[in-house]
Amino acid sequence: MVTTSNKSERVPSDKVNSRVERSRHTVLTTAFELLSEGGVTSFTVDEVARRSGVAKTTIYRHWPTREALVIDACSQMIAEQETPDTGSLEGDVTAILMEIAHLLPTANWSFVLPSIVDTAERNPEFAEIHSRIQRGHAAPLREVLQRAVGRGELSAHADVSTIVAALLGPLFYRRWFSREPIDDQFVKAIIKRVLTSL
Amino acid sequence: MVTTSNKSERVPSDKVNSRVERSRHTVLTTAFELLSEGGVTSFTVDEVARRSGVAKTTIYRHWPTREALVIDACSQMIAEQETPDTGSLEGDVTAILMEIAHLLPTANWSFVLPSIVDTAERNPEFAEIHSRIQRGHAAPLREVLQRAVGRGELSAHADVSTIVAALLGPLFYRRWFSREPIDDQFVKAIIKRVLTSL
């Protein structure tokens, strides 16, 4: 099947940047944009077609159903963040939480996430996606906490999951539940509260 | 308009327990039940009619539109909790958080809330309702914290909003984001972490 050739890579992956791949990319971009605006509920294949300029027929040639497209679009949010390495636990945690605090009111995914959480409440496929997104958010924190354990800066018996909840919980709470602003002072207060109790 | 009479209260409020009020109550109950199952999105007037036995015509005689009914049903969630008074801040906070931890995985409203949060992200009317629900959740905590200030158990400069976020945030985080179980040990760890840092 995979034939070699003098030309540069004539395997199936040569279709990258082909017409097929361009359509696919255009649709996915528009889909995510639409998701950010209206959430999963008001997401419509017709609207994606209208806005992207790609014919609805073509969209259904790539995705068998509306839900498949939504899921693919949501998967774009599964992007693991950079893990800082400042040398100290407090420095690392501060870097991570400041980054998240900065993203929470602005990033597109912060507008889509409630929709995914809601859908995940009753749809296993979305529950799986949400789980992956969630792990992506928590991963850097878990890593710097593990490193702190390695350095002896943190007890090996420390409950990492609880600490993550104590750090991320208040930020998320402010963004989606109390809807209060998340300023540096708040973030620092949370970090101090958690770290001094270790 | 309001005519007095010898009989017991012949003002408009005499219609309580009348046919009108019975229909209204039946519909609202069914509506909330439906909300708990499918969230705001899949909520349908036709389904409320089917399930409740009340004719769709009658429903529209009471509520001008679907959204009005949804909002009325959501408003049932605005129920302020009891505020305990154990004498100590730790006792009060523990009582409140244990109650919430117990309700989070079971209570109907915990299944509807993500839907409301999502809708509130783009709909001011739902934002208002969510705000009221949220205040209802935080009110007991705020009160016991204020009492603690009055007793001198807590500094008058303590930032109550931050403390509330530090207490409720981790619980909500576990329920809707990390989806980990919320056991007594976790709740106590959070409380200890927050209170010892005051």
Next chain:
DNA sequence: ATGATACGATACGGTATCGTATCGTTTAAC
């Protein structure tokens, strides 16, 4: 008893959306 009010059953128009069918046109491989 009687009249007003509310209810039930049913049907309906209007709209939105999903997913498919058809067919002519463009792109790209060879």
Next chain:
DNA sequence: GTTAAACGATACGATACCGTATCGTATCAT
């Protein structure tokens, strides 16, 4: 240049839901 694959435009059937209209029936106050 020829050919196959992918695309665009359009129309369509099917379904679900909203909100209204109609009309006969049940309830309730007086």
